[in-house]
Structure formats: C-alpha cells, structure tokens
Amino acid sequence: MELIWSSIRNITAFPYLSLFLGQHVARIDFEYTPSVPDQAMIVQWASNHVHRLKLRFSEPPGIFGSAFVDSSIPSIPWDNLQTLELQITTLRITPVSIPTLMSAPQLVKLEMAIAVRSTDSILRPTAPSPYSHNVISSLRYLRIATRDVNTVIMALEYLPERNQLQSFVFTLSDLIGSPSAAHRLFDTINSRCNPHTLSELFIDDHLSVRLEDRDCYVDISALFPMSGLKHVEIRIHSTITELTPTQAEKIPAAWPHIEKLVLNDNLRGHVWTARPRIDHRISSTRVPPKEKMGTSSGNAV
CATH class of the missing domain: 3.80.10 (Leucine-rich repeat, LRR (right-handed beta-alpha superhelix))
Known part of the structure; x- marks a missing residue:
C-alpha cells in the first residue's frame, strides 16, 4: 500500500500521519519543501516507519524563478529513498x-x-x-x-x-x-x-x-x-x-x-x-x- 501525502506544509496535520502508517503501508509519497519549518523532521520521521520513500521537491513559498536546493540534499534520508523528483522547471x-x-x-x-x-x-x-x-x-x-x-x-x-x-x-x-x-x-x-x-x-x-x-x-x-x-x-x-x-x-x-x-x-x-x-x-x-x-x-x- 502507498500513502500519498500531497503536502505537509501544515504542521498541525503532522500528528495524524501516524494514523495512516499501518503495517500494510510500504511506501510514502511526499511533496517536500525543505525550507518550510519542520518538514525535514517529518520526512525523517516517516522514513523510519516505511521501507520506501518518494520525495517530490516543490517550489519554496515566495520564490519565483529558479531556486537552488543544494543545502537540503544532506538532510534527505537516503537509506530508504527510492524516488527523488526535483521540479525541473523551477528547482536546481x-x-x-x-x-x-x-x-x-x-x-x-x-x-x-x-x-x-x-x-x-x-x-x-x-x-x-x-x-x-x-x-x-x-x-x-x-x-x-x-x-x-x-x-x-x-x-x-x-x-x-x-x-x-x-x-x-x-x-x-x-x-x-x-x-x-x-x-x-x-x-x-x-x-x-x-x-x-x-x-x-x-x-x-x-x-x-x-x-x-x-x-x-x-x-x-x-x-x-x-x-x-x-x-x-x-x-x-x-x-x-x-x-x-x-x-x-x-x-x-x-x-x-x-x-x-x-x-x-x-x-x-x-x-x-x-x-x-x-x-x-x-x-x-x-x-x-x-x-x-x-x-x-x-x-x-
């Protein structure tokens, strides 16, 4: 089973994430904006509960044009990350x-x-x-x-x-x-x-x-x-x-x-x-x- 979490920008929704992580959830699909507070923590937490993780980097709020995301690369949980998509039109x-x-x-x-x-x-x-x-x-x-x-x-x-x-x-x-x-x-x-x-x-x-x-x-x-x-x-x-x-x-x-x-x-x-x-x-x-x-x-x- 795959859980698709289209956006985790609202930190108040974080406590509800655990309700969906049953034993049959093997993969989580996240839209990830590293500059948003606590998102890195949420992704790291989720990576410890599933074997397969998919991250889709989204454009940071208020950024128009190209944005560089090199500073976010070290925080990615590589041990079980299977898919990484950087929005090619806006993220570099x-x-x-x-x-x-x-x-x-x-x-x-x-x-x-x-x-x-x-x-x-x-x-x-x-x-x-x-x-x-x-x-x-x-x-x-x-x-x-x-x-x-x-x-x-x-x-x-x-x-x-x-x-x-x-x-x-x-x-x-x-x-x-x-x-x-x-x-x-x-x-x-x-x-x-x-x-x-x-x-x-x-x-x-x-x-x-x-x-x-x-x-x-x-x-x-x-x-x-x-x-x-x-x-x-x-x-x-x-x-x-x-x-x-x-x-x-x-x-x-x-x-x-x-x-x-x-x-x-x-x-x-x-x-x-x-x-x-x-x-x-x-x-x-x-x-x-x-x-x-x-x-x-x-x-x-």
Missing part, C-alpha cells in the same frame, strides 16, 4: 550535489536539473561520494536537464560502475555545439551505463526549430556496444545525426532488440509507428519508408 542543484545524488544506494528514480551559476565553474566537485565506490546502484531511471553537455558528462561519471540503469533522458536547453561534444557524451554513456540493461535513450537539445545551415555530422557508432537498447531518440539540431549505409547494416546485430530509432526529427508528438521493427532477414538498406527507422526527412535509412 549545482555540481556540488552530483556525487551524493548519483550514488545514493537505494535510489531507483532520479529527476534533476543541474545549473552552473555565474560564480561556479564546471569542474568536478571536490567532495567525493559519501558512499563506497563498491556500491551497487539501484538506479533504473535517470533524467537530467541542463544547459551544458559537460555537466551531464560529469554527472554520468559519478554513476557507480555496477549499475542497472534502464532509461536515460537528457534534455539540453542550449546547443551541444560541436560533433566532438556529442561524441564525448556518447563515449561516456558507453563507458558508464550498463550495456545490457539500458533500453531507452533520449537526447534532445530542446530547440523548437532545426538549423538549416548545419554541416557537422555526428557519428553514433560509439553507442553500438549498448546491446540492450530498444528505444533511441537523438535530436541534436546543431549537427546532423544520420547513419551511413554501413552503420545501418550493423544495427540489427548491434541492437538486436531495437524497436524504435529516431534521429534529428523535430516534429514533436509525431509517431512513426506503434511498434516499428527491424526485420533481421533483410538488408536494412531495403526497409520500406517510415516503417522501420525515423530520420530527419522521414525516409527510411
């Missing part, structure tokens, strides 16, 4: 919180926005992870929003080597800038994520229009060792992300479970097909249009 962390967030041993789902303030430099945090390097990560879903590709690369480098990440969503609010930056990102995904468990990969620079004067090509072959991939969408509008005929022929062997592959498409909400499939018995160069893999022009690879 800085690189200093990355080591703790990326290596929390029980965390299954993590959504966060990473910002680099003008007083910060995009450097590796000086503080190491508070957890052992031998920790086995429980993380299955990771969503990161940031404006700099080097920041997400740094975050991935803190992902424990022993992980079973299944889904990685990366939204960039600015241009990736160059093929070399994209290649560094692909190399990091290849080296840090589990190639057998990662099944969903979404990369989007979040531009509303495609740049028409692009002449820089991005090579995605660094992702071919990720043999568990089923759903891949890569939209990098400052470059051209396409498959060569040779690469297209390698996909059935490299990604034997692939069901959907979209490159460069900027038509949001467009669905190529409900369940596209690559037929391993035929050459991928003879796949009928729009039936197998989406490209920037909508034609088959």
Whole structure:
C-alpha cells in the first residue's frame, strides 16, 4: 500500500500521519519543501516507519524563478529513498550535489536539473561520494536537464560502475555545439551505463526549430556496444545525426532488440509507428519508408 501525502506544509496535520502508517503501508509519497519549518523532521520521521520513500521537491513559498536546493540534499534520508523528483522547471542543484545524488544506494528514480551559476565553474566537485565506490546502484531511471553537455558528462561519471540503469533522458536547453561534444557524451554513456540493461535513450537539445545551415555530422557508432537498447531518440539540431549505409547494416546485430530509432526529427508528438521493427532477414538498406527507422526527412535509412 502507498500513502500519498500531497503536502505537509501544515504542521498541525503532522500528528495524524501516524494514523495512516499501518503495517500494510510500504511506501510514502511526499511533496517536500525543505525550507518550510519542520518538514525535514517529518520526512525523517516517516522514513523510519516505511521501507520506501518518494520525495517530490516543490517550489519554496515566495520564490519565483529558479531556486537552488543544494543545502537540503544532506538532510534527505537516503537509506530508504527510492524516488527523488526535483521540479525541473523551477528547482536546481549545482555540481556540488552530483556525487551524493548519483550514488545514493537505494535510489531507483532520479529527476534533476543541474545549473552552473555565474560564480561556479564546471569542474568536478571536490567532495567525493559519501558512499563506497563498491556500491551497487539501484538506479533504473535517470533524467537530467541542463544547459551544458559537460555537466551531464560529469554527472554520468559519478554513476557507480555496477549499475542497472534502464532509461536515460537528457534534455539540453542550449546547443551541444560541436560533433566532438556529442561524441564525448556518447563515449561516456558507453563507458558508464550498463550495456545490457539500458533500453531507452533520449537526447534532445530542446530547440523548437532545426538549423538549416548545419554541416557537422555526428557519428553514433560509439553507442553500438549498448546491446540492450530498444528505444533511441537523438535530436541534436546543431549537427546532423544520420547513419551511413554501413552503420545501418550493423544495427540489427548491434541492437538486436531495437524497436524504435529516431534521429534529428523535430516534429514533436509525431509517431512513426506503434511498434516499428527491424526485420533481421533483410538488408536494412531495403526497409520500406517510415516503417522501420525515423530520420530527419522521414525516409527510411
């Protein structure tokens, strides 16, 4: 049973919380505003009564625009926290919180926005992870929003080597800038994520229009060792992300479970097909249009 406590801002409601924590309640879902007095105490108390805790950080009262929540990270009860959602549109962390967030041993789902303030430099945090390097990560879903590709690369480098990440969503609010930056990102995904468990990969620079004067090509072959991939969408509008005929022929062997592959498409909400499939018995160069893999022009690879 799951108890959803949409808001614990009213401290007078706190005594009633214990009435709902029966033996069948295994998980509590909190909307959490750390700056509100006593909320940290309530969350800590609740974490001692359940095995699974979900926190959704909400915007502090009276704050408009982005707010940084790094100071609240140390007070989070990590021992049984399985889901942490930082409201990506309004709440931010800085690189200093990355080591703790990326290596929390029980965390299954993590959504966060990473910002680099003008007083910060995009450097590796000086503080190491508070957890052992031998920790086995429980993380299955990771969503990161940031404006700099080097920041997400740094975050991935803190992902424990022993992980079973299944889904990685990366939204960039600015241009990736160059093929070399994209290649560094692909190399990091290849080296840090589990190639057998990662099944969903979404990369989007979040531009509303495609740049028409692009002449820089991005090579995605660094992702071919990720043999568990089923759903891949890569939209990098400052470059051209396409498959060569040779690469297209390698996909059935490299990604034997692939069901959907979209490159460069900027038509949001467009669905190529409900369940596209690559037929391993035929050459991928003879796949009928729009039936197998989406490209920037909508034609088959």
